[in-house]
Amino acid sequence: MMTSQEPMVRVRAFSKTFYVGLRRKPSYAARDISLEVQPGEIFGFLGPNGAGKTTTIKALLGLIRPDQGELSLLGHAISDPAWRARVGYMPEHPTFYDYLTGHELVTWFARLSGVNRIDAEKEARALLERVGLSQAMNRRLRGYSKGMLQRTGLATALAGSPSLLILDEPMTGLDPIGRRDIRELIMSLKAEGKTVLYSTHILSDVEMTCDRVGIINKGASVRTGRLDEILGQTARGYQVVVSGLGPEALARAAAEQAEAEVREGKIEALFTERAAAWDFASHLVAAGGVLERFEPHRDTLEGIFMRSLATGEYKE
Amino acid sequence: MNATLLIATNTLRQTIRQRLYLNIGVFGVGMILLSMVVGQITFGYPDRVVRSLGLSGCTLAVDLLALLTAVSLIYEEIDKKTLFVVLTRPVDRWQYVAGRYLGLLLAVALALVGFAVVFLITLRLAGGTLTSSDLVALLAILPEAAILGGFGLVLSAFSTPTLSTGIGLGFWMAAATTDDLVGLTANADLPLKLVAKAAYYVLPSFARLDFRDAAVYQASVAPAEVGYSLAYGMLYAVGLVALASVILTRREMV
Numbered sequence: 001m002m003t004s005q006e007p008m009v010r011v012r013a014f015s016k017t018f019y020v021g022l023r024r025k026p027s028y029a030a031r032d033i034s035l036e037v038q039p040g041e042i043f044g045f046l047g048p049n050g051a052g053k054t055t056t057i058k059a060l061l062g063l064i065r066p067d068q069g070e071l072s073l074l075g076h077a078i079s080d081p082a083w084r085a086r087v088g089y090m091p092e093h094p095t096f097y098d099y100l101t102g103h104e105l106v107t108w109f110a111r112l113s114g115v116n117r118i119d120a121e122k123e124a125r126a127l128l129e130r131v132g133l134s135q136a137m138n139r140r141l142r143g144y145s146k147g148m149l150q151r152t153g154l155a156t157a158l159a160g161s162p163s164l165l166i167l168d169e170p171m172t173g174l175d176p177i178g179r180r181d182i183r184e185l186i187m188s189l190k191a192e193g194k195t196v197l198y199s200t201h202i203l204s205d206v207e208m209t210c211d212r213v214g215i216i217n218k219g220a221s222v223r224t225g226r227l228d229e230i231l232g233q234t235a236r237g238y239q240v241v242v243s244g245l246g247p248e249a250l251a252r253a254a255a256e257q258a259e260a261e262v263r264e265g266k267i268e269a270l271f272t273e274r275a276a277a278w279d280f281a282s283h284l285v286a287a288g289g290v291l292e293r294f295e296p297h298r299d300t301l302e303g304i305f306m307r308s309l310a311t312g313e314y315k316e
Numbered sequence: 317m318n319a320t321l322l323i324a325t326n327t328l329r330q331t332i333r334q335r336l337y338l339n340i341g342v343f344g345v346g347m348i349l350l351s352m353v354v355g356q357i358t359f360g361y362p363d364r365v366v367r368s369l370g371l372s373g374c375t376l377a378v379d380l381l382a383l384l385t386a387v388s389l390i391y392e393e394i395d396k397k398t399l400f401v402v403l404t405r406p407v408d409r410w411q412y413v414a415g416r417y418l419g420l421l422l423a424v425a426l427a428l429v430g431f432a433v434v435f436l437i438t439l440r441l442a443g444g445t446l447t448s449s450d451l452v453a454l455l456a457i458l459p460e461a462a463i464l465g466g467f468g469l470v471l472s473a474f475s476t477p478t479l480s481t482g483i484g485l486g487f488w489m490a491a492a493t494t495d496d497l498v499g500l501t502a503n504a505d506l507p508l509k510l511v512a513k514a515a516y517y518v519l520p521s522f523a524r525l526d527f528r529d530a531a532v533y534q535a536s537v538a539p540a541e542v543g544y545s546l547a548y549g550m551l552y553a554v555g556l557v558a559l560a561s562v563i564l565t566r567r568e569m570v
């Protein structure tokens with residue numbers, strides 16, 4: 001049974017190896033991946049191409065069998081069909097029956113989840129309006145663009161009102177407006193109390209929407225936690241930008257400092273200590289420079305991501 | 317509605333909206349009409365010619381439709397990842413396979429009804445009248461197509477449509493000649509004889525489902541024989557569907 005403490009998604013020490021070709025060459029898709037998603041949160045599943053995101057998602061949905069590891073959805077083992085009507089899934093690059101209209105397709109999926117015909121038709125119309133396809137819903141999917149198919153995929157995942165959504169790269173291939181729409185949709189799902197796990201490598205989307213993230217690389221978890229904690233934990237520094245100095249003075253100042261560079265007639269330097277930053281700035285101002293910026297430097301998710309990948313590689 | 321039926325009706329809709337369905341429909345009707353033309357230009361018995369050529373045309377068209385549709389039934393859905401989404405819904409894999417197959421069977425039966433109507437009109441025009449042996453011959457096409465469709469379905473659970481079509485055509489030819497196999501190899505070496513014997517027991521026999529000669533010569537067919545043939549064909553098909561389910565259940569969706 002599911003208790004209130006039970007995570008919606010649990011993956012512990014998951015590993016999966018594929019054997020490719022006649023010579024059965026091993027391909028280590030997942031070596032050691034762990035993550036947990038709590039009820040009501042938006043979880044960003046991050047990793048570069050080939051990190052193992054899709055593999056993990058497929059194992060969670062019972063589409064592939066894990067070699068090792070403990071996986072569960074809504075407190076149920078994956079082999080237990082009890083979670084099925086309550087989880088919505090969208091695969092990466094979805095394609096569907098192109099002889100159906102968008103409305104027929106979403107209705108069909110709602111009915112597969114056990115909704116009766118009349119309610120399913122109503123629900124499909126509402127969902128397609130919600131993803132911005134009210135104009136196209138009665139056209140055959142054959143004539144849909146990539147972005148429209150992506151939106152249809154989301155509507156399909158939402159059919160039957162699941163409480164957990166697992167979306168594999170829902171924003172890939174969309175234009176900026178499409179991405180914003182999907183972000184807003186994901187936020188509105190959270191507002192309705194739904195839980196969302198989505199994979200991506202677009203960091204700005206994650207920064208805008210996610211409560212927690214899990215970063216994986218080469219089949220292994222390298223970092224998981226609350227986004228604000230991850231961003232807060234990293235050493236905050238101070239950034240100083242000074243302009244108005246001659247090229248020689250700039251070069252000399254830059255040479256004295258380890259983390260400094262000259263860009264467009266300005267010097268930009270990073271310090272971990274506030275006092276050192278201040279010393280540097282006042283020194284240059286005394287020499288005739290103009291202080292353009294003096295501010296705490298917050299790490300970005302991108303910086304953390306890049307460093308996690310560089311340092312967190314799985315060692316055999 | 318239950319998941320199997322939902323999948324079946326969707327498969328029916330998908331199949332009849334495909335170009336292949338129309339193409340084979342045109343082909344089958346063309347074969348039947350051709351039988352009338354040939355019946356007119358040959359000497360004597362135009363209704364016999366219509367029965368012989370027309371029923372063969374019907375059989376060929378329906379069998380082709382069943383095999384060619386079946387080979388992509390599961391493969392295509394894995395390829396497009398539609399199946400991934402379907403299987404995360406409250407649908408068991410065997411329900412999915414059964415639904416796909418049932419939909420195929422409905423589409424094939426619908427085509428057969430269409431061909432039968434064209435055949436009967438043609439027969440009328442050629443001066444023949446409908447008899448029970450005509451109906452038996454038409455009905456017996458269904459179990460044959462059901463076996464070919466089931467075999468195509470098994471293949472589509474693990475191989476590409478092109479390869480499956482090749483294997484399926486081989487299976488078809490073998491099934492059409494199983495009864496001759498044992499006779500043909502009577503004087504052959506022992507290993508070959510054993511292979512022929514094994515094939516005889518494993519492969520279905522389409523000769524046993526062929527009542528066309530009885531129709532052409534208007535011989536009567538014992539109801540028990542018809543019933544036996546139908547039951548045999550359907551049982552064989554059910555076995556194939558079960559096999560396809562087992563394959564899909566064990567298979568990973570990569």
Ligand SMILES: Nc1ncnc2c1ncn2[C@@H]1O[C@H](COP(=O)(O)OP(=O)(O)OP(=O)(O)O)[C@@H](O)[C@H]1O
Nearest residue numbers: 018020027028029048049050051052053054055570
């Ligand atoms: N069916 C398969 N056979 C062999 N290798 C596979 C298979 N599926 C995945 N892999 C390998 O496992 C690794 C992880 O793949 P996966 O698709 O899970 O990555 P991903 O994180 O989803 O990447 P992307 O961002 O490109 O979608 C890759 O190196 C891939 O080559």
Ligand SMILES: [Mg+2]
Nearest residue numbers: 053054055092
């Ligand atoms: Mg992927």
